[in-house]
Amino acid sequence: MLAELRLSFGNVAETYDRVRPPYSRVLLDRAEEVLELDAQARVLDLGAGTGRVTRELVRRFEHVVAVEPDERMRALHGEAVAGSAEAIPLEDASVDAVFVGEAFHWFDPEAAIPEIARVLRPRGGLAMLWTHWWETAPPLPDEALRLLREPWDRSQSQRRPPWRGAFDGSPFELLQVEHDTDEITVEADELLTLYSTTSALASLPPKEREALFDRVRSLLAGPYRLPLMHDLTWTRLAA
Secondary structure (H helix, E strand, O other): OHHHHHOHHHHHHHHHHHHOOOOOHHHHHHHHHHOOOOOOOEEEEEOOOOOHHHHHHHHHOOEEEEEEOOHHHHHHHOOOEEOEOOEOOOOOOOEEEEEEEOOHHHOOHHHHHHHHHHHEEEEEEEEEEEEEOOOOEOOOOHHHHHHHHHHHHHOHHHOOOOOHHHHOOOOEOOOEEEEEEEEEEEOHHHHHHHHOOOHHHHOOOHHHHHHHHHHHHOOOOOOEEEEEEEEEEEEEEOO
């Protein structure tokens, strides 16, 4: 079932919170600017996970609410309330902006988009953030990539199709996309720990995941440089 993969991150919640690269503060600042938010804004972190975006929002805004469906992620977050993008537990027109960190592709867009529009005030904004970090320099050996790719290939039937087209004809303006770049350097064990927080690998039984990593680890050298590609996709309710 799709929900099984979508909620797999709770299996590795502590690791996810600890090792995932930070979001681009440049793009968070940019979202604040283009969505015309001031410090008194009330904003929602939707699919809040362990609170990695929430903590950034609290630095910027006085009123932050977080919604997360997985109780294991909420346990680490500490402040998030139960709910989902398809059933947001907030009143109509109650927030100035909705932020989504690396989660929108797990939503059912046909249900989530009108639900997000419902809780937004007039001209409210939506900011979706991603950080892409799978590529390494130097590249991993082909056999290591093959082994790591197998769980991903097996999980394809549980993944949603592309979601951007779901905004066509929605109450939102055209999607805008902006980018930022950064990089980190990690040793082989750190790299595998980071990979363990991806959905396909997090969904594996722990013993199977460790056996896979034992095979991959013997093929790695390191250190590895990871170029970080940060994306901000934003839009606002049409006037």
